[in-house]
């Protein structure tokens with residue numbers, strides 16, 4: 001059964017028939033027990049900043065989630081693509097993503113259990129032939145409207161990608177390359193997407209997705225947990241020289257230089273008038289495969305349907321509304337997480353039963369919550 005554990009019918013008051021994957025997700029005790037036991041965050045830290053966890057969910061749940069993604073009509077997927085353009089803070093990328101679709105809400109809710117109290121922004125992704133993401137480090141700010149109406153700036157802190165790729169082979173491309181793990185070689189460690197596995201890492205971390213060579217779609221759930229404040233600097237234009245140096249070093253197979261980390265977070269800062277400070281990072285890292293060195297960050301999550309409570313002043317309205325701009329930087333960055341249900345407080349918190357959150361150890365209290373974890377707060381990224 002693997003670490004994911006569980007099987008249809010194993011739990012719940014569903015005597016006489018098997019529990020469906022949706023029922024399993026709605027069964028807070030089962031879902032939280034499964035996610036908590038992986039202790040994703042601790043595993044990431046122990047592994048030095050990036051970890052892969054296999055057999056993440058019970059097989060029938062993984063199958064259910066794949067069904068959700070496969071049944072999303074083409075028209076719902078937001079294609080996002082951009083060429084590398086440092087002036088626009090774009091990195092070269094293309095893929096499709098969506099935040100809202102039948103059944104996806106529950107799936108995303110499940111992944112929020114990785115860090116229950118945190119604000120987050122998750123999407124489903126579909127990569128087709130030639131889709132890819134050039135090297136980047138995921139640094140970005142996301143503005144979040146809290147229940148109170150207050151708007152705060154957050155920084156991506158923990159990236160989580162869940163792969164729904166069966167029997168994926170390296171030659172299909174779509175390989176996640178961890179450019180910061182050079183123990184495996186100067187061009188980084190390669191993670192061939194593995195069915196029902198999670199790769200999680202602390203942001204910032206340079207990585208890339210190599211171009212797909214297959215007609216098979218590469219499905220995943222991906223997103224970030226966000227922390228209030230500005231936890232790192234973003235590209236301002238001065239990084240260009242550093243970027244060039246890194247590119248040169250990468251070409252010569254030298255180790256990338258570690259960037260000094262800056263703690264810039266002003267917690268819970270009111271940020272309504274800081275549009276000028278948003279933007280994507282920009283700096284180069286060694287390329288993976290044929291991918292050129294590129295800016296350090298792309299905006300990531302796409303899908304802008306619904307839940308945008310108020311148009312952001314600098315929102316990009318490109319051809320692919322929201323999604324198109326979602327991997328672009330600077331002026332487009334607001335759009336990146338637009339439409340996200342940034343469900344900060346977990347059900348437990350919202351319900352005042354609050355035990356689930358302690359990240360202190362592997363064992364956490366499990367709190368039974370009402371079906372569908374009612375009462376979860378819904379914050380919105382704007």
Ligand SMILES: O=C(O)CCC(=O)C(=O)O
Pocket residue numbers: 133138161175176207208209220222298300301
């Ligand atoms: O899908 C992956 O393997 C990584 C995706 C990624 O890096 C991103 O969306 O920023």
Ligand SMILES: [Fe+2]
Pocket residue numbers: 136137138207
């Ligand atoms: Fe990324």
